[in-house]
Amino acid sequence: MAQAKTDVPTVDELVTELAALDDPKIRAVNEKHGDDHGVNLGTLRAVAKRVKTQHELAQQLWATGDTATRLLALLICRPKAFTVDELDAMVREAGTPKVHDWLVSYVVKKNPHAEELRSRWMTDPDPVVASAGWALTADRVVKHTDGLDLPGLLDTIDAQMRDAPERLQWAMNTCLAQIGIEHPVHRARALDIGERLGVLKDYPTSPGCTSPYVPSWIGEMVRRRGE
Missing domain, CATH: 1.25.40 (Serine Threonine Protein Phosphatase 5, Tetratricopeptide repeat)
Incomplete structure (x- = not known):
């Protein structure tokens, strides 16, 4: 029996797609605020909507270290699926302001460990x-x-x-x-x-x-x- 075709893109496919969407003008504006990507955020959200929630894929995208790719990861992950140690490590390696802000706003706030992390991180x-x-x-x-x-x-x-x-x-x-x-x-x-x-x-x-x-x-x- 033939296997059902999957529509889940690969990490390499998404990295290539985001690289093609990089706009030098957007990048120049973002760099003034400490962000090193040039992808329009509306377009990035459209990619996330197409890909839908894929937590394992999101973890693989995060591991690339690329800013635009990490932003996509934060849009397609399952916020409640991360452990407290995973989130602690992620906030320490987030790097750019936009990744940091989206990580806190879109993921950590929705995670059951949010209060534990809030208390830990404050000091x-x-x-x-x-x-x-x-x-x-x-x-x-x-x-x-x-x-x-x-x-x-x-x-x-x-x-x-x-x-x-x-x-x-x-x-x-x-x-x-x-x-x-x-x-x-x-x-x-x-x-x-x-x-x-x-x-x-x-x-x-x-x-x-x-x-x-x-x-x-x-x-x-x-x-x-x-x-």
């Missing part, structure tokens, strides 16, 4: 790994704060955010803003910290977009809610 000596812990904490500030010490988080942000490396600073800044937006009892202190530290105060913001400067960010979101 990691590697600031990029620590930024993943702070990103997960910001998500918890919005969704469920049971067990979170919000005054303690504000103390840490107040003491460390101004001098933190860029990606860690950004994640801590996001956490500060979310505390001020979601928890009115802590809003005045969040605003005070944001004003005193002045982090991202001069960050260029496109028209119609909300500034990441915490006093502006909190003020705009509170205004939209009519609070």
